[in-house]
Amino acid sequence: MIYTSTLPDWLAQVAARETHIAIIGLGYVGLPLALLFAEERFRVTGLDIDAEKVATLNDGRSYIHRIEPEHIATAKKAGFRATTDFAALQECDAILICVPTPLHPDHTPDMSFVTSTVEALAPHTRAGQLVVLESTTWPGTTDELVVPMIERLGRNGLRVLRNDDSDDSLEGLMVSFSPEREDPGNLITPRREIPKVIGGVDTRATRAAAALYGAIFNRTVAMSSPAAAEMTKLLENIYRCVNIALVNELKQLCLAMNIDIWEVIDAASTKPFGFQAFYPGPGIGGHCIPVDPFYLSWRAKQFNQPTRFIELAGEVNEAMPAFVVHTAERALGREGKALAGAKVLVLGIAYKRDVDDLRESPALTIFELLERAGASVSYNDPFFDEVGVGRKYTLKRRSTPLDRVGEFDCVLLVTDHSIYDYEALVEGSKLFVDTRNATRGMVSEKIVRC
Ligand SMILES: NC(=O)c1ccc[n+]([C@@H]2O[C@H](COP(=O)([O-])OP(=O)(O)OC[C@H]3O[C@@H](n4cnc5c(N)ncnc54)[C@H](O)[C@@H]3O)[C@@H](O)[C@H]2O)c1
Known part of the structure; x- marks a missing residue:
């Protein structure tokens, strides 16, 4: 030394x-x-x-x-x-x-x-x-x-x-x-x-x-300065959070208008300038996007400055798990089943594809909402054989093998891990609610996209 x-x-x-x-x-x-x-x-x-x-x-x-x-x-x-x-x-x-x-x-x-x-x-x-x-x-x-x-x-x-x-x-x-x-x-x-x-x-x-x-x-x-570097990181994550909120809101509008938001995003992405694609989903997760923007809104209050984009994006993104659960409830209802008492399999609980990270995952909120509505909830995730008690969750469950999907009234795809065989999963399910467009191109009456 x-x-x-x-x-x-x-x-x-x-x-x-x-x-x-x-x-x-x-x-x-x-x-x-x-x-x-x-x-x-x-x-x-x-x-x-x-x-x-x-x-x-x-x-x-x-x-x-x-x-x-x-x-x-x-x-x-x-x-x-x-x-x-x-x-x-x-x-x-x-x-x-x-x-x-x-x-x-x-x-x-x-x-x-x-x-x-x-x-x-x-x-x-x-x-x-x-x-x-x-x-x-x-x-x-x-x-x-x-x-x-x-x-x-x-x-x-x-x-x-x-x-x-x-x-x-x-x-x-x-x-x-x-x-x-x-x-x-x-x-x-x-x-x-x-x-x-x-x-x-x-x-x-x-x-x-x-x-x-x-x-x-x-x-x-x-x-x-350090403050400029600190702000740079927050700008990057707030930009992401706000744009995800925008597509999440437009997704709900597109569903009501019978327009495929994913097709729209793909077409908009062909523009060589001025557009960057962000994709809708069941809500935001991880240690960054749901958390970091609030570091800035907290700080902004000390300067009496509003951060309306942050608050609005938080509101829209945080409402997504409830939207997903309502969609599953309506889909079950069309088949004459109530959410209360239904057997639901949440597919993928990590906060995003192919990671072994559960922090702030929208799946945890979806789990909670489903249980509150009286559903019997199980999960499958290749990255979590079992899940016990953690920050903001008490799941205490083991991952359900995929050969049992047919036992569930509804399979609810929350995290689109690349290991999943979506054709086989849809084939084996009674009802497949897809929040990630993982079933793009597939035609089946069992699929409900949201
Ligand atoms: N995870 C990401 O993808 C990501 C990306 C960009 C930025 N960040 C930021 O990086 C930071 C770290 O995030 P992370 O995901 O690695 O967190 P993490 O929870 O995975 O790891 C943090 C580690 O710090 C340890 N620790 C806590 N207090 C300590 C202490 N007083 N002394 C020594 N060790 C301590 C914990 O035991 C843990 O192992 C956060 O500010 C996060 O916002 C994370």
Whole structure:
């Protein structure tokens, strides 16, 4: 370990792959990031408060479906290890924070994971280190929450470097924000090709972070401040949330007008400019789209500024599970069956196709609504053999084998995993409600699209 005292030394250390990197939070974001750096021959230490995850990784096993144990074994050979001990940070030159930023039940930001992380890391920081917050958050978090906490709790009056400090010396800590833009389940865009946005508290922090991330991402985008980088991430996700709400609303109109919204979107997509396709569904899920916009609407209130698009999009998207359940109820009704007492199989409960992530999944709300209406609900999902109790759900069920679809009054497709054989599923079902257009092109009286 060589402690550097100037920025050129720091950059040279990165170029020589001598930078020791700590990743705090080894979840869906932090673990793949740790493996990418390890692949690039950096020494990586992963920190997590979950001792079970730490033990799993140190045993060379994986807990994320798309990460093969071989990746972890390769990283271990390059020096990767996981720990729960924050004292390990003293050895590290760069500390990247990838902890959760969920919402409280009243839709306000729950910053407790970020603040407990900063509390735990601050006593182990030293001059010349780079700290980067990657967790999605409200604009102003790095400057107004993270930096003051580090300066208050850090050792021996350690300061965070600001632009009024002298040139290239690193007599304090460098702090940046760099949002994670990963798209889980996206096999088309390699992570390396997603440009990495960086906003440092000062130019040294931006340059150091750009050099570090430049080793694993093909392009970095330097911004003028952490707040601008924080806002960039929110703009991206709000753009997505609002456009999904728009097509969800238009889908309902198209259904009433007997127009196929999917055909319309495909046709509109042929326009070479000014249109980007978004697709309707049973509601939004995951740790980002249903959550992040509310970080901004919460922050906007402090500036007395309205965020009407965010509120409206939230309203439309959150109403989709109820729309899906009503559609299933009407379809059953046409066959002389009531939803109360009906046997319903929810097909796919992950929040989107081909991921093993249940967070904020619309399937959980659909489950709840169906049960409240008196239906007897089962599920199938290749990624979840069983589901117990978690944040906002108590399913306590095992996945139903697909050869039993014929036993159900209604099969309700919520998540269109690519492993499903839709022709066979429709064939074996009594009624097939499709919220994803997975049955496109199929002609069957059993299919109800919504
Ligand atoms: N999942 C995604 O696709 C995605 C994409 C872009 C951005 N993000 C953002 O990245 C951040 C992390 O999301 P995630 O999906 O990886 O979350 P996650 O829940 O999968 O992982 C977070 C990890 O942090 C650990 N942790 C919590 N508190 C800690 C602490 N004080 N110290 C050390 N470890 C701690 C947890 O045990 C967990 O392993 C969030 O802000 C999220 O909004 C996520």
